[in-house]
Amino acid sequence: MSNFLLLPIIIPFFFAMLLLFGQKNIAYQRITTLLGLVISIICAIGLVSNVYMDGPQTVTLGNWPAPFGITMMGDMVASVLMLTTLVISLFIVWYGFGSIGKEREQFFYYPGIMFIITGVNGAFTTGDIFNLFVFFEVLLMASYLLIVLGGEKAQLRESIKYILVNVISSALFVVAVAYLYSVVGTLSMADISLKIAEINQPGIITVIAVLFLLVFGMKAAIFPLYFWLPSAYSAPPIPVLALFGALLTKVGVYAITRTYTLFFTHDLSYTHELLLILAVVTIIAGCIGALAHFDVKQIIIYNIIIAVGVILFGVAQMNEVALQGAFVYLIHDMIIKAALFMLIGIVIYVTGTSNLRKMGGLIQTYPTLGWFFLIAGFGLVGVPPLSGFVGKLLIIQGGFIAGNTWSTLVVLASSIIVLLSVMRIFIYAFWGEQGQLSTDVQKRKYNRMFIPTMLLVILSIFYGIGAEWLNPFMSDAAKILMDPSIYTDAVMKGGE
Amino acid sequence: MKTNDVIMQFTAKLVFFIIFFFAVHLFFAGHYTPGGGFVGGLVTASAIVLLIIAFDLKTVQTILPINYINMVAIGLILALGTAAFSMFTGKPFFTHYYDYFNLPILGKTSLHTAALFDLGVYLVVVGVTMTIIQTIGEDE
Amino acid sequence: MEIVMAFVCGFLFMAAVYLILSRSLLRIIIGTGLLSHGAHLLILTMGSFKGTVPPVLSDGVTDFADPLPQALILTAIVISFGVTAFFLVLAYRAYSELKTDDMSLMRGSEENE
Secondary structure (H helix, E strand, C coil): CCHHHHHHHHHHHHHHHHHHCCCCCHHHHHHHHHHHHHHHHHHHHHHHHHHHHHCCEEEEHHHCCCCCCCEEEECHHHHHHHHHHHHHHHHHHHHHHHHCCHHHHCCCHHHHHHHHHHHHHHHHHECEHHHHHHHHHHHHHHHHHHHHCCCCHHHHHHHHHHHHHHHHHHHHHHHHHHHHHHHHCCCEHHHHHHHHHHHCCCHHHHHHHHHHHHHHHHHHCCHHHCCCHHHHHHCCCHHHHHHHHHHHHHHHHHHHHHHHHHCCCCCHHHHHHHHHHHHHHHHHHHHHHHHHCCEHHHHHHHHHHHHHHHHHHHHHHCCHHHHHHHHHHHHHHHHHHHHHHHHHHHHHHHHCCCEHHHCCCHHHHCHHHHHHHHHHHHHHHCCCCCHHHHHHHHHHHHHHHCCCHHHHHHHHHHHHHHHHHHHHHHHHHHCCCCCCCCCCCCHHHHHHHHHHHHHHHHHHHHHHHCHHHHHHHHHHHHHHHHCHHHHHHHHHHHCC | CCCCCHHHHHHHHHHHHHHHHHHHHHHHHCCCCCCCHHHHHHHHHHHHHHHHHHCCHHHHHHHCCCCHHHHHHHHHHHHHHHHHHHHHCCCCCCCCCEEEEEECCCEEEEEEHHHHHHHHHHHHHHHHHHHHHHHHHHCC | CHHHHHHHHHHHHHHHHHHHCCCEHHHHHHHHHHHHHHHHHHHHHHCCCCCCCCCCCCCCCCCCCCHHHHHHHHHHHHHHHHHHHHHHHHHHHHHHHHCCCEHHHCCCCCCCC
16 A cells, blocks of 8 residues: 555646636746646656565555455556656646747646646556546546647647547447446456456457457557547647647557556457557558658657557567567657657747748758757667667567567568658758748747757657666566566555 | 516526525435435536526626636545545545534534535536536627 | 347447537537447446346345446546537537538648648
């Protein structure tokens, strides 16, 4: 029993409430948000070190015994993801000071961010399948608010579709939980894992597994269900886009990872084969999209889809090497996607357009921006020693160990396409003839956007270089994903 | 267009209180029988909506000058505070406390911290519902 | 009783899909409402449906319903209430801003505007 693991969820929630007061006072809003994030980050660091020292932490709400109450479960996977979420949010909020605009800051922008963090962190931590649904709804409600904030025509139009897709997927989530409950008669994730192992996963559980894949796949944007993502994500302003791109799809990926490593592990030849095929097709579809577009936002948005495919490919291998790779790559992708969205936000700000064809020659006027973009791009691709390398290496290695040679080669080849897509931005925007430049670039605003971006890129470099130092944390996380009994033991015995 | 709705306005004034007290009843009934903060909040909101229909938004805002956003925030803080209280006593989050008291008029009553949590829910539901109705109703 | 409930759930889903596929935004919102009703009814049915039996265990009661699905439905109803209310506000804003509630006129992205 340890209430400490709830603090990274409760503190953002509490600060979100405080932010509901004093909407018009921007200084109050900014300082309160930063304060809340910094306190949460300190708690999250404490949690990671606690988990590292003493193993998974659990708390069962309301002092009920373990399989009946709602268990919150802080293992290495959850605590590292929470820490990453909070750190990224801090940089995005900082970046937003320069670019989000007064109207949005005065209208629930900061409470929205804090509520979204509450939902994301809660979804990472919860050990109860219905509670996962509740936290999904918390983060979705906040995301509905953020996506429509500002009320531009494109935003209103796209947010309707975004909400509709998510309402349908939520209804399917409820249906999937109902089916699962009728078969196993419990909602605690640890208990579900034990019960499914007991009955040895009959056909109906496999059907439910596919239903869960459908539900979470809609949020994570896997192959046939990613159709809503490119247009919906292009509507909101850059800080919100960075937040969504870094966090929201990753929650779906996490949910697939959790359910497919904890529950549905007894019929690998069907469920994980399906996941493998979908992951590979997702990568291919994302590659096509990333090459087809000439809009910088769209190129990076399609790169989200590619990354989702790569992570799920690692999960589908179901061996410890690939799972560690998937986890390392997940953290890497959260950091680097936020950094890339922030970078292209600056590019759009200084050029006044998001169309690549109109840009050019920025390296003369903004050399630092150019080189940082190049570093982030290489990081995304996974050029050693930058951050994407270790994760991708482990995923590929795991793919060969599992004997999926051809699909692993597809993942390898996708790196080249990713490289091509970011190099295209670099070549078009930074090289060549001087293209369009925005006339009203204020140096102060530019710096306010550039400094957090620069720091986040540097953080991603350290994430790549420090891979050796981070290895104990990552392999700890992979062990929990690989061996459900660590999870179930922690929950069932933690309540005593 | 100005319509003569004296009967409507007169009835609304009376019925508002009936609905409101029914909401209070539902709120307290929710402890052991059907009812609770959510239903009570919705019924209260519907009472306020009745007033808005009978009069208009501006009049009702002068009668009940409540900032509904702050109401939501206070409700959330109350609910979270009740849930988090047990953290300071070393029990898991959300642990509730209850005991039986002999109150003057009511006799032996059980007082439960869940009621405070429910009060938070009540405030949130009234606040959210009224915010939404005001947002739609504001621009004619 | 389960058979009847299965048909009712199926009918609700059918009606919801029909409404969601229509063009008018208001019909779509009603469709999402029906969809969540169908899902809620499904939870109730899945948690061993027992008609009029109360979900309370006390002395002398031998036949009682599973309370958990009812708690889940309550939570899900609250959530779908919130989402539907938000969706309605958004639809109203979109209607007053875009001057249409026809979804077929709302397609497209920045480029082909």
